[in-house]
Amino acid sequence: xxxxxDAAGREALRLAQRFLSERSETKGAQGADDTGSLSERGESKxxxxxxxxAVRWTLQLLGDQAPGKTLEVRVPPYGAVQAVEGPRHTRxxxxxxxxxxxxxxxALAGGVLSWADAVDxxxxxxxxxxxxxxxxxxxx
Numbered sequence: 307x308x309x310x311x312d313a314a315g316r317e318a319l320r321l322a323q324r325f326l327s328e329r330s331e332t333k334g335a336q337g338a339d340d341t342g343s344l345s346e347r348g349e350s351k352x353x354x355x356x357x358x359x360a361v362r363w364t365l366q367l368l369g370d371q372a373p374g375k376t377l378e379v380r381v382p383p384y385g386a387v388q389a390v391e392g393p394r395h396t397r398x399x400x401x402x403x404x405x406x407x408x409x410x411x412x413a414l415a416g417g418v419l420s421w422a423d424a425v426d427x428x429x430x431x432x433x434x435x436x437x438x439x440x441x442x443x444x445x446x
Contacts, residue, residue, distance in 0.1 A: 315363025402434030
């Protein structure tokens, strides 16, 4: 995957957070989740591309700041990264997996949402003994 330039990533994150915040305000608490098809949520192609860039850039940052292959962080459908030092995962389903939606991931990465609050609210699925990003968040 091609690396995303930091300036482009920061701008995408800023725009994506603004878009997701506005969507949350107009749709209430339900708008904070990332379910349903893109067309059902009323996102334009530009919004999807901005969110995708922001997610991929922040996943790239996590991989840079916590290199390793112990933990897989997934933000479907936008991207995934293996990170965190420790026993290397090589085949099959990784034993340590975190999965969340784009809105939650970007809130975590940007420091708008704490790891504990996201887990407590059920906005993150985390499995495995190393599936905790407290020490790595926020990313920026």
